[in-house]
Amino acid sequence: xxxxxxxxxxxxxxxxxxxxxxxxxxxxxxxxxxxxxxxxxxxxxxxxxxxxxxxxxxxxxxxxxxxxxxxxxxxxxxxxxxxxxxxxxxxxxxxxxxxxxxxxxxxxxxxxxxxxxxxxxxxxxxxxxxxxxxxxxxxxxxxxxxxxxxxxxxxxxxxxxxxxxxxxxxxxxxxxxxxxxxxxxxxxxxxxxxxxxxxxxxxxxxxxxxxxxxxxxxxxxxxxxxxxxxxxxxxxxxxxxxxxxxxxxxxxxxxxxx
Amino acid sequence: xxxxxxxxxxxxxxxxxxxxxxxxxxxxxxxxxxxxxxxxxxxxxxxxxxxxxxxxxxxxxxxxxxxxxxxxxxxxxxxxxxxxxxxxxxxxxxxxxxxxxxxxxxxxxxxxxxxxxxxxxxxxxxxxxxxxxxxxxxxxxxxxxxxxxxxxxxxxxxxxxxxxxxxxxxxxxxxxxxxxxxxxxxxxxxxxxxxxxxxxxxxxxxxxxxxxxxxxxxxxxxxxxxxxxxxxxxxxxxxxxxxxxxxxxxxxxxxxxxxxxxxxxxxxxxxxxxxxxxxxxxxxxxxxxxxxxxxxxxxxxxxxxxxxxxxxxxxxxxxxxxxxxxxxxxxxxxxxxxxxxxxxxxxxxxxxxxxxxxxxxxxxxxxxxxxxxxxxxxxxxxxxxxxxxxxxxxxxxxxxxxxxxxxxxxxxxxxxxxxxxxxxxxxxxxxxx
Numbered sequence: 001x002x003x004x005x006x007x008x009x010x011x012x013x014x015x016x017x018x019x020x021x022x023x024x025x026x027x028x029x030x031x032x033x034x035x036x037x038x039x040x041x042x043x044x045x046x047x048x049x050x051x052x053x054x055x056x057x058x059x060x061x062x063x064x065x066x067x068x069x070x071x072x073x074x075x076x077x078x079x080x081x082x083x084x085x086x087x088x089x090x091x092x093x094x095x096x097x098x099x100x101x102x103x104x105x106x107x108x109x110x111x112x113x114x115x116x117x118x119x120x121x122x123x124x125x126x127x128x129x130x131x132x133x134x135x136x137x138x139x140x141x142x143x144x145x146x147x148x149x150x151x152x153x154x155x156x157x158x159x160x161x162x163x164x165x166x167x168x169x170x171x172x173x174x175x176x177x178x179x180x181x182x183x184x185x186x187x188x189x190x191x192x193x194x195x196x197x198x199x200x201x202x203x204x205x206x207x208x209x210x211x212x213x214x215x216x217x218x219x220x221x222x223x224x225x226x227x228x229x230x231x232x233x234x235x236x237x238x239x240x241x242x243x244x245x246x247x248x249x250x251x252x253x254x255x256x257x258x
Numbered sequence: 259x260x261x262x263x264x265x266x267x268x269x270x271x272x273x274x275x276x277x278x279x280x281x282x283x284x285x286x287x288x289x290x291x292x293x294x295x296x297x298x299x300x301x302x303x304x305x306x307x308x309x310x311x312x313x314x315x316x317x318x319x320x321x322x323x324x325x326x327x328x329x330x331x332x333x334x335x336x337x338x339x340x341x342x343x344x345x346x347x348x349x350x351x352x353x354x355x356x357x358x359x360x361x362x363x364x365x366x367x368x369x370x371x372x373x374x375x376x377x378x379x380x381x382x383x384x385x386x387x388x389x390x391x392x393x394x395x396x397x398x399x400x401x402x403x404x405x406x407x408x409x410x411x412x413x414x415x416x417x418x419x420x421x422x423x424x425x426x427x428x429x430x431x432x433x434x435x436x437x438x439x440x441x442x443x444x445x446x447x448x449x450x451x452x453x454x455x456x457x458x459x460x461x462x463x464x465x466x467x468x469x470x471x472x473x474x475x476x477x478x479x480x481x482x483x484x485x486x487x488x489x490x491x492x493x494x495x496x497x498x499x500x501x502x503x504x505x506x507x508x509x510x511x512x513x514x515x516x517x518x519x520x521x522x523x524x525x526x527x528x529x530x531x532x533x534x535x536x537x538x539x540x541x542x543x544x545x546x547x548x549x550x551x552x553x554x555x556x557x558x559x560x561x562x563x564x565x566x567x568x569x570x571x572x573x574x575x576x577x578x579x580x581x582x583x584x585x586x587x588x589x590x591x592x593x594x595x596x597x598x599x600x601x602x603x604x605x606x607x608x609x610x611x612x613x614x615x616x617x618x619x620x621x622x623x624x625x626x627x628x629x630x631x632x633x634x635x636x637x638x639x640x641x642x643x644x645x646x647x648x649x650x651x652x653x654x655x656x657x658x659x660x661x662x663x664x665x666x667x668x669x670x671x672x673x674x675x676x677x678x679x680x681x682x683x684x685x686x687x688x689x690x691x
Contacts, residue, residue, distance in 0.1 A: 052648050053644075053647075053648070056640070076648050077648075077649075077650050077656075079648075080649055080650040081650050088648075091645070092642050092644075092645035094645065094646070095663060097659055097660070097662070097663045097666075101659075102649075106649035106650055109649070109651055110650050145663075166649070166650070
């Protein structure tokens with residue numbers, strides 16, 4: 001039996017005083033994969049960041065319930081511990097922090113939040129090695145600083161590695177496909193697909209249909225000017241691929257005018 | 259005028275307790291001390307009107323009642339073990355400036371002397387005459403003059419030609435008596451082609467005020483390599499003044515890493531003279547302070563002959579209402595052609611009230627040289643903080659991890675794993691900034 005993981009209602013948000021989100025309604029149930037599509041600047045990435053609690057954004061209206069909790073009352077780390085994960089479009093480089101240390105701290109923090117046992121560095125090493133193999137990741141990336149000097153593809157794999165380690169209830173993956181070639185995309189998509197499950201949900205933010213061939217969504221939403229203007233099934237993504245976004249916007253305007 | 263009188267009185271106070279400087283059977287040493295005492299009495303203690311002390315107001319030091327230690331406080335060996343460094347081959351421990359044979363442990367190696375300076379002066383007085391008080395000039399600096407006048411004990415490390423001591427030599431200076439003035443002295447002489455690593459380490463078993471006024475002299479002969487790590491982890495109530503004078507010979511190499519964590523007011527003067535052609539130095543510093551601490555580093559890299567190289571990175575991490583000072587002077591003397599010098603001052607301010615004064619001071623008198631310097635002052639990166647928090651790390655844990663990351667470059671250059679782990683622990687467990 002699926003349940004509602006995330007329920008967003010009438011969400012508006014600003015950055016530097018400019019309204020980017022203008023009333024978002026979105027319900028995500030466990031087991032579902034949603035794709036959030038739309039042209040550049042439509043607010044897709046902003047929605048992802050607002051849900052994760054990025055401090056640059058201010059929620060001005062609306063609400064979001066995450067697993068029954070008021071999401072916007074939680075600090076970013078509390079959202080993470082409650083099971084929300086944001087895969088960054090541009091994973092942040094953190095020179096001086098060893099990737100393995102970072103991954104272990106994040107993993108143990110989450111284990112602690114779930115009342116499970118933490119792993120010491122040696123135990124964690126064994127645990128993470130297995131996950132690395134699944135993603136075809138170079139083990140030396142563990143000993144380097146977090147994302148520092150990583151290629152675009154390595155950064156994205158590192159995000160999916162974190163996803164695999166932290167096992168969130170809801171994963172919002174922002175432009176997972178950017179910076180990946182076809183082969184890397186397959187591996188990363190395979191990693192994400194392994195995490196699909198009845199008790200967890202995924203929201204993919206993407207420009208392109210390409211990713212959706214490998215991670216097939218249950219729902220496709222089109223965003224424009226800070227709103228979700230159309231929702232459909234996976235076939236909507238194919239239609240967008242061949243026809244572009246303009247017709248959806250025109251349809252929406254016609255509906256508004258009527 | 260009033261100030262001057264108060265200041266001179268304060269310097270006397272530093273000397274109060276002993277009427278005469280210690281007498282030595284080594285004739286030249288008694289003479290040296292007498293000269294130093296004369297200078298100590300003639301020199302005024304610095305005030306913020308002195309250019310070299312502009313940002314560092316020593317008034318709290320002058321107002322604190324301190325006395326010399328004649329008898330070290332009794333201490334349990336177990337109280338010291340936490341500071342021992344497993345990588346070290348030899349360890350000399352000084353309690354309130356006095357050598358403790360029971361806490362020390364030295365490994366006999368051919369051509370290598372690691373001993374108390376007092377013992378060394380008795381045995382090797384003639385050879386040491388060329389170094390003691392020769393590298394660290396006491397004529398212009400009252401603190402060096404006081405240290406030299408009261409030179410009683412300290413550490414001696416000498417390495418004979420072509421010898422390499424692979425494991426570090428740990429010199430541990432423990433303050434055990436609250437309110438004490440201690441004048442530790444270190445002499446390191448590394449002969450041609452020889453190598454060693456020395457760790458100079460200042461700690462305390464109590465949390466009270468006191469004054470450590472240390473002087474270190476390091477002679478790096480031709481082709482010799484010396485690595486010198488300096489840790490100051492005294493309590494945040496302590497006063498700490500340290501001067502290190504280094505002399506680097508032809509193609510010699512000095513690598514210094516200093517880490518400052520403690521001290522209410524601390525000052526480190528590092529003076530390196532590259533006195534031979536092709537001499538090289540790498541100098542790194544990290545000050546990590548908070549609360550009401552002040553940490554001042556003045557370095558002076560003197561390129562006296564051609565083909566010298568120097569690279570310097572100084573980092574300050576400043577929290578609370580703390581104040582960091584860095585003055586990095588680089589002198590390229592006439593004729594020191596093809597000198598290659600690079601200096602970086604990087605500073606991280608963790609709070610609104612944190613303060614840093616950083617000043618590069620390049621004086622270049624040769625025309626065919628490369629000298630670069632740069633300074634940055636910044637705060638923790640908001641995107642990095644958010645990234646870590648989005649993975650469940652608390653705001654404090656994220657801040658501490660990023661703080662460590664900022665200092666990690668310098669900490670890793672110490673190349674002593676156990677120290678890196680300990681420093682990482684100190685930073686990651688910090689609760690206050």
